[in-house]
Structure formats: C-alpha cells, structure tokens
Amino acid sequence: MHTQTMILDIQRQFPSVPGYLSACTAGLPSFATTAALRAFVDEWSTGRMDARRISAQVEQCRALFAGLVGVAAERVAVGTQASQFASVVATAVPDGGEVLCVAGDFASLTHPFEQLSARGVRVRYVALDRLADEITAATSLVAWSHVQSASGAVSSAEQIRAAAEGAGALTCVDLTQAVGWLPVDAGDFDITICHAYKWLAAPRGSAFMTVREGLESRLVPLAAGWCSADDPWSSCYAGHTPLAQGAGRFDLSPAWPVIPGTVAALETIAGIDPLLSHEHALELANAARSGLDMAPGDSAIVTWPDVDGTDLAAMTRAGIVASGRAGNARVAFHLWNTHDDVAQLIEALGR
Template identity: 50%
Template sequence: MLATRDSLAPLRAQFTAPAGYLAACTAGLPTAGTRDAVAAEYSRRPDVDEYCRAVEATRAHFASLVGVATDRVAIGSQTSVQVSLIAASLPDGAEVLVPEHEFSSLVLPFVHAGRGVHVRPVPLADLAAEVTTATSLVAFSLVQSASGAVADADAICAAAARVGARTLCDATQAVGWMPVTAARFDALVCHAYKWLCAPRGVAFLTLSEDFARGLRPAHAGWYAGDDPWASCYGGDAPLAGCARRFDVSPAWQAFVGAEPALRAFAETDMTAVHAYVTALAASFRARLALPAPERASAIVTWPDAGGTDLARLSAAGITASGRNGSARVAFHVFNDLADVERAAAALGR
C-alpha cells in the first residue's frame, strides 16, 4: 500500500481531511483547487467566457477519466434528469430491468415514464441471468449505493448484447475510486459531487453514437445548440451534431469549482486509487470480521437496523451514514489506516 500511497501524493495533497470522514459515498470533500477557484470566483465580477472554458475543460477531464472522446459527453446538473431523457425515448411497453434496492434516481424516471413502460427489479447477482428478449434496457449502478456491491458489468453487458438490449450504467459511486470505461455501455451517467469531490450540480451523460441517434433531445435549450451563443432566441437554431445536443444549461459556478477537482482526478492513475482505497476497506472488514465481497469495493456496509453502530461512530466524531437498514462507510484517497483504526475502535473491534 505504501508505494500506491506515494503515487497518490499529488492528489492526496489536495485534501485537508478531517479525521474520521468516511462518507465520500454521500458527499466528497472539496479539493484545495476547488476552494481556491470558488473563492476567486466570488471575489470578482462574473466572467461568462471563463465559465464556458471551465465547462469545456471539465467535460474533457471527465471524458479522459472514463475513456471516451469529449464529443461523446453531455453535461447536466442531475443524473435523474439525464435518465429521464432516456426514459422518454423508450418504445411504448418497454421492459427496463433494474437491480432490487437500486438508487431511485435511476429507477423513478422509468417508473413514471407512462406509455406502458415496465420496470422489473431483480437481485443484483441475477441481473445478467434475468435479461430476456423482452428486455429493452438494463439500468444499473456499477457500484450499489445501499450496499457497496460492485456489479458484474462484463456479464450484464454480454447478456444485453445477446438479445439486443441497451445498457445504462450509473457510475456516480464508481468514478473517482475505480477505473471505469464508459464505452462498454450504451449510456453512462455520473454526478461528480461524491467520489470526484466536485460541487453539487455537475453531472455527465456519455452516449454511444448508435444509441444517441435514437434519443430525442427533450431537454434542448440554448446550450444544446451547435453554437450556444447563436441559439439563445427562437426555435430554428440547429442543435450540436454530437452528444452536446443533450446538454442542459450549466450551473456555471459549480463547474468553476469542479474543473480543478476533475483535473486532479484525471491526472491520477485510477488503478492506484482503486488499490489504495480497497486495501483500506479490506482492513476495516477484517477488523469487523465481515466477509470479503465478490468484487473489491471501497464501500463497506453491515447490518445496523437500529442505528446503534452508526450512533457509536457519530459519538466518536466519525462521519458515516446509514442506508437501507445498514451502516455504511467509504474509504477514499483522503483516508488512511488511522481512519480504519478509529472507526474499528469506536465499534469496539
């Protein structure tokens, strides 16, 4: 772990982490670059040109992180809005296969799509096996918010390909601590305020060219135009010929803060981040005698229906969370073995 930690020194230097912050899966800590950029932004007059540069730089950083061309990335502010774009383009009566206990932002747009669209939840472990010729779309989080379980993306994508179903991956709980290749999926969504430590209000949608051709730009506004500044008035402006046609108007100041954070992550080897954070999580599981997951995860959960363990962590000054009847902690680059020890000791382990 030491060699990995040394290779992460530039990224780790971006954080002044309070001891015991184990909640990157809820909200990431701001980087030094983000704090400086936001402070500078509010000390001067608005600069729209600078806002646009920050948006495009942030888009490019995300594209680099997930291994796609920049023109395959649309920007937004919420994943649920981006998912609803896909829900609106499904054929009438489509079946959407999802994991049980999936995060609601990935499910509710399909539940309320109308037109006979049917959502079928199944256990995550059975997701690939449950894909049938009736399935139009498989929508799943690469890392489950409630449990930290990492989906078998290879099996899911292979099963979908066999029957011609599309895949939508929510990578909000993955990008920032593990390598992610967006091109594996027809569509990928990600909000950057968790593991990418950006301000809330910065989200991304990547689309394959083939899938994008069948989507209707239902949220099109001036920023979706081929030339946004020539698309501010009227209804005859041509839309962008790439994924930018699915852009929504950006939350400018949020992108100003996001740009240095995403740049720091894009300049870091995600394989090294993955090795470091999953080693911390494994150490914590060992202290609590929890079984190892099938696929290594930076999120650790265990049953805590009454919230007793979460209360113990909070009393010890540790920031954690409770989800779906379990206690939940997350290990990120700003954590270390002292955080493992502190949390385990708070639980009497």
C-alpha cells in the same frame, strides 16, 4: 516513486479531516477546488463574472470527464443531475417495453422509468446478482448502478453487457458510485450517467452522460435549451436553435457557480493514476472489513446490518462521518483516508 509516497503527495491536495468516511455521500473538495469556488464568488461579487469563460470551462469539464471514462469528448453530455439524464434515457424505451432494474437501486436512476406506465412500459426489479440472467427478448433497456449505493456491491458489468447485447437491449449504467475509485470504460455501454459530487469530489450540481455514437437519434433531448447547441452563444433565441452533432445535444444549462470548482476537481482526479486510487481504497476498505470480522470484498464502500442505527450513532459520537442506508451502516474509503481512519472506526465500534 514508492506507492506510499505517491499517496502522501495526493493527500496533501486535500484537507485533513480525520474520520471522514463518507465519499459515497459527498467527496471532500481539494484545495484547488475550494480556491476555484472562492474565486468565482469573488469575481461574481465584484461584477467580474465572465459567462463566456464559464462556457469554455464547461468544455474543459467535458474533455476531462471523457478522459476519465475513456471516451471521446463529443460522446459526453454535461448537466446538473443524474435523474435529468435518466429522464432523457427513458425516451428511448418503446411503448410496451420493459426496463430491467436492480431491486433497491438508487431512485435517481429508476424513478424516471416508473413514470412511463401510461405508455405501457413495465419496470421490473431483480437482485443484482441475477440481472444478467433475467434479461430476455422482452427487455428494452437494462439500467443499473455499477456500484450499489445502499450496499456497495459491485456489478458484473461485462456479463450484464454481454447478455443485454445478445437480447438486443440497451444498457444504461450509473457510474456515480464508481468513477474516481474504480477504473471503468464508459465505451463498453450504450449510455452511462455520473454525478460528480461523490468520488470525483466536485461541487454538487455537475453531472455527465455518455452516449454511444449513433444512438443520439433514439433519445429525445427533453430539456433542450440554448446550451444544447455546439455554439450556445449563437443559439440563444428562437429561430436558430440547432442541436449539437454529438452528445452535447443533451447538455443542460450549467449551474455557473459550480463549474470552476468542477474543472479543478476533475483536473485533480485526472492527475492521479486510477489504479493507485483503486488499490488505496480497497486496501483500507478490506482493513476495515478485517477489523469488523467481515470477509474481504471488492468495493470501497463497506456496509453491514445496523437496522436500529446503533453503530451509526457510535461512529457519530466518536467523530466519524458515516451514513446509514436501507438498514445498513455505511462507510467509504477514498484518497484522503488513512489507516488511522480504520483504527478510529474499529475503536468506535468496540471491535
């Protein structure tokens, strides 16, 4: 099938929202996701909500996400927020250890590590392009976003991973701004974290963590509860609260209303060739860069300086949904976007 025909078939699964250039803030729900959310509300409002079925849907989410990032399902923990998982990762940092992070990275990843100062843990920030070079024998953990939220910059993940391995440091990669448009293999890293409401177009409130086999014992399940067992329904009460054998021990009690929509969202994305998603996003992003007199790039997120917000205001007036972060204007291109969106952007900015 011709690539453009495949893209059109994919776009029919999503609502048409001209000028929506904000997948990096929140994805658009597919029609299947919207239907699943509405069905949940209908069932809930008529007393037909089935908690055990939702538990089964959590397992569907685990398996679907595992397939998207190339790991076994038992390597995946299911939760609600990226920062909650980062807090669990922080428990693996020894007293007096160093956590190496990227300057300007998203706070949900970095802030939990800053709370370790009472244990003598130091968080050191360096530029993204210096991250691999700055790893030393004193580094206990390297934590970074594979795609930076504020700039859209894509990390040299393999180079960083290799440097960390050579120094004996753990790696924790936030994939929130990557999975869904950028093919990744979570198995390359010790730990990955991903919130699903951006490029995976799920409802906000579903997040995932992958943990390399054998690493479970180095992490403390700080928020362990009844869902942290292999069989939550037999672990509801004190006296029998075993931890799951795999990464499920780090599961958090799910936000029930978002789980059916997350299943639908992940099924939608899982049914799309990731290389096609990547190619489409980069094609549009680089068409936008060309129209804005910028050099080609490798990210689906396009940013440029806009300290006073003039360009963001112009885009908003033109009906474009964009964002401003850290003094930059920011747009993003995903499956639902077309070249018409690029033309609308260029016209709005008078280029």
